[in-house]
Amino acid sequence: xxxxFKYFTDIFRGVRSLLVGMTVTGKYFFSPRAIVTQQxxxxxxxxxxxxxxxxxxxxxxxxxxxxRCTGCGICETNCPNGSIEVTSDRIDQPDxxxxxxxxxxxxxxxxxxxCSLCIKxxxxxxxAWGQQFEHAVxxxxxLTKVLNKPGSSIIKGIE
Amino acid sequence: MAFNIYDLTSFTRSIDQALYDWLxxxxxxxxxxxxxxxxxxxxxxxxxxILVYAERKVCAFMQNRVGPNRVGPYGxxxxxADFVKLLMKELVYIxxxxxxxxxxxxxxxxxxxxxxxxxxxxxxxxxxxxFDIGILYVIAVSSLGVVGVLLAGWSSNNKYSLIGAMRSxxxxxxxxxxxxxxxxxxxxxxxxxxxxxxxxxxxxxxxxFKGHIPAFIAFVIFLIASTAETNRGPFDLAEAExxxxxxxxxxxxxxxxxxxxxxxxxxxxxVASIGATVFLGGWMxxxxxxxxxxxxxxxxxxxxxxxxAKTVFVIFLMMWFKWTFPRxxxxxxxxxxWKYLLPINLxxxxxxxxxxxxxxxF
Numbered sequence: 001x002x003x004x005f006k007y008f009t010d011i012f013r014g015v016r017s018l019l020v021g022m023t024v025t026g027k028y029f030f031s032p033r034a035i036v037t038q039q040x041x042x043x044x045x046x047x048x049x050x051x052x053x054x055x056x057x058x059x060x061x062x063x064x065x066x067x068r069c070t071g072c073g074i075c076e077t078n079c080p081n082g083s084i085e086v087t088s089d090r091i092d093q094p095d096x097x098x099x100x101x102x103x104x105x106x107x108x109x110x111x112x113x114x115c116s117l118c119i120k121x122x123x124x125x126x127x128a129w130g131q132q133f134e135h136a137v138x139x140x141x142x143l144t145k146v147l148n149k150p151g152s153s154i155i156k157g158i159e
Numbered sequence: 160m161a162f163n164i165y166d167l168t169s170f171t172r173s174i175d176q177a178l179y180d181w182l183x184x185x186x187x188x189x190x191x192x193x194x195x196x197x198x199x200x201x202x203x204x205x206x207x208x209i210l211v212y213a214e215r216k217v218c219a220f221m222q223n224r225v226g227p228n229r230v231g232p233y234g235x236x237x238x239x240a241d242f243v244k245l246l247m248k249e250l251v252y253i254x255x256x257x258x259x260x261x262x263x264x265x266x267x268x269x270x271x272x273x274x275x276x277x278x279x280x281x282x283x284x285x286x287x288x289x290f291d292i293g294i295l296y297v298i299a300v301s302s303l304g305v306v307g308v309l310l311a312g313w314s315s316n317n318k319y320s321l322i323g324a325m326r327s328x329x330x331x332x333x334x335x336x337x338x339x340x341x342x343x344x345x346x347x348x349x350x351x352x353x354x355x356x357x358x359x360x361x362x363x364x365x366x367x368f369k370g371h372i373p374a375f376i377a378f379v380i381f382l383i384a385s386t387a388e389t390n391r392g393p394f395d396l397a398e399a400e401x402x403x404x405x406x407x408x409x410x411x412x413x414x415x416x417x418x419x420x421x422x423x424x425x426x427x428x429x430v431a432s433i434g435a436t437v438f439l440g441g442w443m444x445x446x447x448x449x450x451x452x453x454x455x456x457x458x459x460x461x462x463x464x465x466x467x468a469k470t471v472f473v474i475f476l477m478m479w480f481k482w483t484f485p486r487x488x489x490x491x492x493x494x495x496x497w498k499y500l501l502p503i504n505l506x507x508x509x510x511x512x513x514x515x516x517x518x519x520x521f
Binding site for chain 1: 217220221222223224225228479480482483484499503
């Protein structure tokens with residue numbers, strides 16, 4: 001008798017769970033607003049990437065064209081695949097000491113694996129992730145970028 | 160030539176008459192057969208394209224996606240583009256296959272579905288053949304498709320194809336029973352196997368309402384079993400992608416693959432239209448006995464439209480199943496059939512016969 005009872009409860013439970021599943025998909029089917037797909041090329045204008053998105057390595061500059069990079073080269077030594085080359089200059093300071101400043105911060109996007117080690121290890125937070133992700137170019141040379149803008153200088157007080 | 164959209168009998172009859180007046184009987188028969196064959200071929204291509212598109216859209220909406228939306232407005236030309244691509248694909252030559260069987264298998268599958276569609280009444284007076292044993296014929300013919308599937312799996316000389324074909328065989332042999340028994344429930348109620356008379360008998364109310372609970376149970380069982388019989392998800396073990404790459408049609412490419420693909424969708428269409436005809440009244444409008452005005456308004460809608468709407472409804476139900484439920488294991492599949500559907504079905508027929516005997520249906 002018990003197994004007889006179980007047979008029917010099994011059927012009803014099964015049918016009920018199937019109906020629950022069908023309500024979920026049915027609800028999605030009849031609510032077009034639930035669509036989550038982004039229509040990419042059409043929505044380029046209003047497309048906002050999320051905060052932690054890793055598009056490319058950039059060096060933020062403020063409005064007076066100043067950045068925070070001291071040219072120490074820690075990012076270069078930490079990069080696992082040699083995507084970063086830092087060349088620095090030495091300039092004379094008024095008190096007679098020499099100071100190292102950055103000449104060019106070269107970034108090879110074509111070699112970058114987006115591991116974020118350069119950004120994490122930078123002692124003065126000079127690097128950051130940019131949101132730009134459309135990197136297709138016709139010439140490989142254009143994937144090599146100089147991150148510090150021409151004529152830029154370091155923000156005072158950053159060592 | 161009178162063209163009456165509500166009753167096409169005189170229209171088909173007048174074509175028939177004109178042909179026999181104009182040609183000797185043998186030639187008239189050949190011309191008629193050619194006309195019907197070409198009509199069905201065209202219908203196949205059209206319905207196949209529409210169904211594939213509909214399936215992709217329904218699937219997409221159920222998964223919160225957009226679906227095909229690049230080729231033409233709302234992607235309506237997507238399936239045509241896919242079809243053209245399939246036609247241009249190379250037919251890969253398998254060196255160790257059984258060549259004769261390998262080549263005829265797709266044709267067997269498609270011919271089986273082609274034969275089944277002949278018996279379906281699309282509207283009043285619009286069916287190719289009106290057998291007096293229509294349902295028996297359809298059950299017999301639609302189970303021929305599995306021969307093609309088995310041959311395809313065997314002749315490919317590929318372990319995945321063979322496993323897929325054997326699963327398909329086991330599945331169809333088991334579920335054929337349930338389809339037959341659930342249709343038998345309706346035959347008991349209708350008292351005939353002829354499709355045209357079954358439809359006529361539903362003028363006072365569709366069988367799903369007429370037969371109360373047993374008819375409804377039979378409809379649900381028919382839906383489940385026929386979904387299994389057409390090898391569609393959640394019963395698509397025969398081509399379980401994650402286990403068997405593509406099952407029995409792994410080795411097929413180009414137009415031969417397209418035949419299997421088309422046959423699958425056409426079988427779905429045929430099964431849906433049989434379900435619609437037998438349980439939901441086919442082309443018969445929705446009638447409530449006693450409500451004369453209401454019945455008259457319903458009669459105003461052409462039968463072809465009624466038939467189409469019901470078939471689309473059943474097809475949508477089957478797509479809904481496919482994109483909601485996970486695939487069954489082979490043991491679960493056979494358990495469902497032999498332990499649940501078959502006993503329920505047998506008891507259901509008993510109850511239905513009792514109801515018919517006592518005259519409790521209306």
